[in-house]
Amino acid sequence: MKLITRNTDYAIRALCYIAKNEKKVLSVKGLVKESKITKPFLRKILQHLNKKGFLKSTRGKGGGFVLMRKPGLIRVREVIEAFQGKIQLSEHVFIKRLCPHIKVCKLKKALDGIEKNAIRVLNSITIKDLIKNLAR
Amino acid sequence: MKLITRNTDYAIRALCYIAKNEKKVLSVKGLVKESKITKPFLRKILQHLNKKGFLKSTRGKGGGFVLMRKPGLIRVREVIEAFQGKIQLSEHVFIKRLCPHIKVCKLKKALDGIEKNAIRVLNSITIKDLIKNLAR
DNA sequence: TTAAATGATACCATATTGGTATCATTTGTC
DNA sequence: GACAAATGATACCAATATGGTATCATTTAA
Numbered sequence: 001m002k003l004i005t006r007n008t009d010y011a012i013r014a015l016c017y018i019a020k021n022e023k024k025v026l027s028v029k030g031l032v033k034e035s036k037i038t039k040p041f042l043r044k045i046l047q048h049l050n051k052k053g054f055l056k057s058t059r060g061k062g063g064g065f066v067l068m069r070k071p072g073l074i075r076v077r078e079v080i081e082a083f084q085g086k087i088q089l090s091e092h093v094f095i096k097r098l099c100p101h102i103k104v105c106k107l108k109k110a111l112d113g114i115e116k117n118a119i120r121v122l123n124s125i126t127i128k129d130l131i132k133n134l135a136r
Numbered sequence: 137m138k139l140i141t142r143n144t145d146y147a148i149r150a151l152c153y154i155a156k157n158e159k160k161v162l163s164v165k166g167l168v169k170e171s172k173i174t175k176p177f178l179r180k181i182l183q184h185l186n187k188k189g190f191l192k193s194t195r196g197k198g199g200g201f202v203l204m205r206k207p208g209l210i211r212v213r214e215v216i217e218a219f220q221g222k223i224q225l226s227e228h229v230f231i232k233r234l235c236p237h238i239k240v241c242k243l244k245k246a247l248d249g250i251e252k253n254a255i256r257v258l259n260s261i262t263i264k265d266l267i268k269n270l271a272r
Numbered sequence: 273t274t275a276a277a278t279g280a281t282a283c284c285a286t287a288t289t290g291g292t293a294t295c296a297t298t299t300g301t302c
Numbered sequence: 303g304a305c306a307a308a309t310g311a312t313a314c315c316a317a318t319a320t321g322g323t324a325t326c327a328t329t330t331a332a
Contacts, residue, residue: 003137003225003247006290012243027308041291047310060299061307076243089139089254106265107148107212111139114254118225121246129242142321163277177322183279196330197276 003118008083010037011045012076015054015127019071027064052082072128077119087122089115139254144219146173147181148212151190151263155207163200188218208264213255223258225251 004012017034018026028046032039046065049055054074055065067074081087090111140148153170154162164182168175182201185191190210191201203210217223226247 001137001139001220001223001225002227003250004227005288029308038291040293043309044291050309057309058299059297059309061305062300063298063308065309076246084137087137089137091138091140106261106268110212110257110261114139114250114257117253118250121250125242125246132242141319165277174322176324179278180322186278193278194330195278195328197274198331199277199329201278
């Protein structure tokens with residue numbers, strides 16, 4: 001029951017690193033040194049970030065990735081959703097049979113509240129916020 | 137990324153039903169009619185609830201399950217943790233290499249906050265709260 | 273003795289996540 | 303044009319968690 005999976009975590013890290021080197025075109029080869037994961041795996045993650053509109057890629061020799069938007073406009077919530085789908089903590093099955101007042105079910109309400117809070121918080125944090133604290 | 141899995145959901149439902157019939161010893165056979173799931177699966181869930189101290193079982197003919205505690209003392213958080221382990225939304229890998237100020241990492245803080253909120257809310261809801269709203 | 277109940281446990285199915293491998297395509301440079 | 307360096311696309315495999323079934327052992331009331 002993790003809010004952030006490995007994929008997402010690596011993606012956020014990669015975005016942070018790319019953000020710190022804005023303007024430069026960074027290849028997987030360059031990034032892999034920083035990230036402690038294998039090249040093919042990082043490639044997959046960057047390709048996905050590209051497809052989802054976080055990065056812009058250039059192919060061929062000297063190619064690589066750059067950010068599509070300013071770091072301050074990339075929200076952690078968006079990155080999570082790009083890799084894990086919409087944040088939906090509140091699904092629960094509790095069917096009508098035993099929970100006929102589904103609209104007022106206290107558990108459903110609680111889960112909804114937790115979800116809303118999570119989304120609000122994660123939406124308020126951007127890549128810019130994360131790199132501010134990074135050394136160097 | 138669900139806060140409550142099927143297992144847990146069924147367990148909560150079963151506890152609600154048993155709570156509504158406090159004092160009676162309820163067998164799986166009786167419960168299965170109410171719950172729309174198969175008998176073996178429900179048995180497994182009730183056995184687990186028994187092991188975890190939510191129910192007390194009596195074996196042999198006429199046996200079944202009763203609540204070990206008053207419905208107002210069974211917290212949803214506890215049921216979740218009995219089936220899914222401790223609520224830990226905040227694990228993330230973000231290693232020191234790229235996140236050297238791990239103690240002040242903004243993302244870590246945010247995840248911790250979300251987790252705390254979730255635990256607080258789920259801890260405040262008991263089976264008693266859930267059956268209050270139930271019809272019949 | 274028998275039937276009705278739970279205890280324990282092993283097993284299988286499915287979905288998700290994590291990760292690897294491979295071939296195709298693009299592009300700068302000699 | 304040939305080559306090397308890069309990404310695009312895609313197929314595949316492994317590990318884990320979850321959902322669910324099956325079976326045999328044990329207990330107990332009648």
